[in-house]
Amino acid sequence: MPKKNFAQSTFFLIFSYKGYLVKRLAVDLLWIAIPTTILCAIHELGHVDIETNFTLPGLMGAILGILLVFRNNTAYDRWWEARKVLGGLVNTSRNYALQVKQLLPDSKEKTELFGLISAFPFVLKEHLRSGVIYQELDFLDEEIIKELKNWDHVPNAVNQLIQVRLKSVYDRGEITDFQLLKLIENSDELIDIMGKCERIHKTPMPQSHTYLLRAYIYIYAIIMPLGLIENLEWWTIPAVIIIYYVAMSIVTISEEIEDPFGLDPNDLPVDNIANNIYKNIQEIITK
Known part of the structure; x- marks a missing residue:
């Protein structure tokens, strides 16, 4: 030892x-x-x-x-429930990135989808704090960041942009109906995760x-x-x-x-979780 x-x-x-x-x-x-x-x-x-x-x-x-x-x-x-919800965020983000890589042909939308999926944990954690830190989203295009700044509820904005890009790919006939529905299921799961986090955050003792x-x-x-x-x-x-x-x-x-998404010493390591999701998705892209 x-x-x-x-x-x-x-x-x-x-x-x-x-x-x-x-x-x-x-x-x-x-x-x-x-x-x-x-x-x-x-x-x-x-x-x-x-x-x-x-x-x-x-x-x-x-x-x-x-x-x-x-x-x-x-x-x-409450702390443990939040940890399980964030575990679901990790799994859903990875699954989403893997499905995008396998189902979508190479295109601008595919690249932007990887960035938006990576961005969701960052905007969610700051949405549960004091506001989005756009410096953390430097891997996104400036046009996308400008669109996000027009929203008060930025996690919703990210999901909206994800679904817009999926529809663009579908309209070009590059994915089937079933594939589109399968991909949108992941967006639904991200919305569900966000709602669970908001419930914990906005329901104090x-x-x-x-x-x-x-x-x-x-x-x-x-x-x-x-x-x-x-x-x-x-x-x-x-x-x-x-x-x-x-x-x-x-x-x-x-x-x-009881509100474990903040920066107190005993809160959950939400920043580390978001960074790890980003690293995992970057590895999925390059492999």
Whole structure:
């Protein structure tokens, strides 16, 4: 087994990859540390017994565990569904390119179809973000890019241009009725994939559920020292901070992956998927 260098070690990966969560939660951790420190100071320095039975924090912790499991599972289901949909995008794009290569004679339309099929993953991923990045489509002709810029819904535009070119080839008698229908089935599949992605993207989790869960975690973190302070004393402060950090990290990651098409660290590698589709189609063209 080859030796791992430090950059590949578990220790390095934990602190380099997960460090962004500490930055995002830094202010929240400070607001939890302040009241916890005050309670510890009152108990340790003021000789005021503020200990309570651990039953209430324990009960609240059990309820919190159930809520976190539900929140995490709901977000993961959306993440995994999106991954399956993108897997379908990969397969459909490859099949489409293979069929175009085998069924269509060499022509301008055939070359443009390869480019449009390659472009669809790029326009789809940016459609689910903040808008199409036309610099990524530098493999398309300028005329096609100008046509795309006239549309608000660019993935629809790409499919429209694909079908226009297929009809041109069909009108010249270069493909049969059956071949045309077979090729259009792939366009229908691309539209279906786009609709599934839009459904995931445009159906967020209810905000009230997120606010309630965050508020519950904060209240739990405030009450928790009352059950720990007698045994842990000053160590109650780091214990509460760690528990709060773990709970809020689960919530934060769940919020990221419920819409997995963005640029958050835990989102799907949509850019890599689009680039791989382009490379696969280029290989199909040249072989």
